[in-house]
Amino acid sequence: MLKGKFITLGVTGGIAAYKAADLASKLTGQGAAVHVIMTRSAGEFVRPLTFEALTGNSVSSDLFVSSPGLKMPHIDLAGQADLVVVAPATANILGKLAHGIADDLLTTTLMASTCPVLICPAMNVHMYANRAVQENIVKLAGYGYHFVEPEVGRVACGHFGKGRLAGTDTIVRAITGLLQSPGDMKGLTVVVTAGGTREPIDPVRYITNRSSGKMGYALAEAVSSRGGRVILISARTALKEPPGVELVPVETAREMHCAVMSHYPKADIVIKAAAVADYRCYREASDKIKKTGEKMTLELVRNPDILAELGAKKRDGVTLVGFAAETSQLEKNATEKLSRKNLDLLVANDVTMPGAGFGSDTNIVKLFFAGGRVEALPEMDKLSVAHKILDAVMVIRNTNK
């Protein structure tokens, strides 16, 4: 996926420097030309030879030492790069960058870079929480630097909390997103719904469905990486919202209905990936229902169909995308839903197929366009599916202009 891309990888001096070797290896494996800059402190933790062996390129660490192809290392490593990544990024590099200090090869390269820069902080829990560090991050985000936040967990010094370098796969996904996305969604506001709603029966029970929310969250991440503003209206999931996304948590279909309707006026695109319960209990019991006879009946009433309501009052310039999880007659159900709900695009999948079901990390979908065209996509991870859906949305918007 990264074939032909030039990535400059800055490695600074934290214990997580050893994880940068895995990152360099994965990026190289995906076809990128990876050129590593190590700070002096990084050299205390890992040897340049590790990165040279993994990337096939020499490692630079001295501002004044040129090498073949790098006459002025800081200018060349900045100028040739499609992306600069700093992983791990210590409190020190964040401080220097936020204050315009350029006193070594990595800081001068960062200062001379005009391509996107992705920073992956990793440090002791208390250092990360330190006000100066947090203020530097806010300042750098304001300058346009991209971040992959550290994870919560046990850090090398034994403390537990936020500070552990994000996983290699998370960083690779952020890199792929930045390199693939042409910023084509800048200026667009996208409402994404995700997760399965919960309809209470009594104070301890509810009706829900198997939706994990992964597809909706992948869409939110993809929109955000393409420069769009994301309002993620999410029923309960086990997922963490992607950075830069405005999360509106909801529980029931009616709460989702209210949230979607209140955000709809500012939306350019609405993507309804949520699995919304079609029915709720007619009366939610205020006390826990006690078991009585052998059978019991719950009386259910229809929930509002949020997407159908949006379709009925669709404004010019708004693109509506719906989802359909089917177990049979996919084509027939999908085309019927597309026209009944007045959608521009319907993403349908047969949830009985392996690799396409609820909770899976991959999906196999068919895109049904309002004009009648159908595009079948192969099995892909959900972030790639999300980008394909967004590509289709942007084509629809450009052709409707």
Ligand code: CTP
């Ligand atoms: N949807 C919605 N509000 C509902 C039900 C569904 O907005 N009350 C949206 C979903 O988010 C999804 C699309 O409509 O984008 C399709 O949902 P689905 O339940 O499959 O379609 P239905 O029209 O409810 O059809 P059926 O239950 O008959 O399959």
